[in-house]
Amino acid sequence: MTAGKAGKVLWPLAVGVAFLAVWQLGGIHALLHFKPFQLPVPLTILETVIDNLPKMLSDTWITASGALTGMIIGSLLGFLVAVIATMFPKWGYPGLTLVSLFNAIPIVALSPIMNRWFDDGFGQKVGVVTVVCMATMAINSYRGLNDLRPFTLDLMDSYAAPGSAKFFKLRLPNSLPSIFTALKINIANGLIAAMISEYFASSTAGLGFSIKDNLRKAMMAKGWSCIVMAALVGMLLYSVLTLVERRAVKWHASQNK
Structure with a gap:
């Protein structure tokens, strides 16, 4: 090093x-x-995590699984919207604009609505995270698919390259940095959305519910221990995604720093 x-x-x-x-x-x-x-001071929070580790791990898994599921579904849907808007701009671009408006929907307003739509807290959580993550991926992917280097598309046209070759050889590789940027944003947004949705869910598990319940009981150390677990999950997912990004887009200028 x-x-x-x-x-x-x-x-x-x-x-x-x-x-x-x-x-x-x-x-x-x-x-x-x-x-x-x-x-509470850090050592007190650490002691609380150790003393309640089985419950902490269970709540962390419940929150993280819902956040990851919603993030994957939302990211795939967002990327699909970006592809449609790129390949069929006349019909697809209005859809991209509509999805972009989802960013203006407050999570605290969306969560109670989703709670009425789904029978369990997991479905509500996945629904909220999906909506939150879809817009970020759609906007970033569309920019990556269309912000091409000058004359690259003209060069492929001069070789009579088919549309599939233009997409897989030019647009898709060019969009990878933007896709990873959206995924990094969605890690944080997905965890936040999942925890907020647990505030309104009927279930009594998950980091969001535990934070609300412990702070309501003035058990501050337990509440902060849940926050620490959420932060650790976010840092772990971000680190894994960063390693994957370095492998996938090692040719990009951002990886040569």
């Missing part, structure tokens, strides 16, 4: 450790005038 690459890892790690140390020693409490019960 070169010095530059090592610095990219060590500097964020050092900042993170320093932040946790300041938090543990009460620096944040003094700055924001918080009481210890309002904001």
Whole structure:
């Protein structure tokens, strides 16, 4: 590992450790005038996670499985909309505009509606995440499929390349960086949407429900432990996606930094 690459890892790690140390020693409490019960220190949160690990893992799996399912379905639908809008702009572009409007729908308004549509909390959760992730993928994929280098499409036309060759050899590879960008955004949006949907679901499991339930009971350490588990899931998924991206688009300029 070169010095530059090592610095990219060590500097964020050092900042993170320093932040946790300041938090543990009460620096944040003094700055924001918080009481210890309002904001538990990291070691207290860690102890709570260890003491309640089976329940934490169960809630994490329930939330993560719903978020991943909705993210996959929403991303596939969003990409399909982008492809249709690219190949058939006369009919597809209005659909892309309609899907883009989904970004304006508040999750807190969408979740109670989905709760009436589905019989269980999992279906509601998947539905909310699907709607949230579909718009992001559609917008980014459409941009990647159509923002081509100058004259590349003209060059393929000059060789009488069929439409399938233009799509698979030019448009699809060009869209991969935008697709991975959308997936990274959807990891965060999907987890947030899944946890918010659990606030309104009839089920009594999942990180979102546990946060609401524990904070309502003033069990702040347990509530924060659920937040930590959600953050760990998000970082794990983001890291895995980053590794896949480096393999898939290693030719792109963003991977040469």
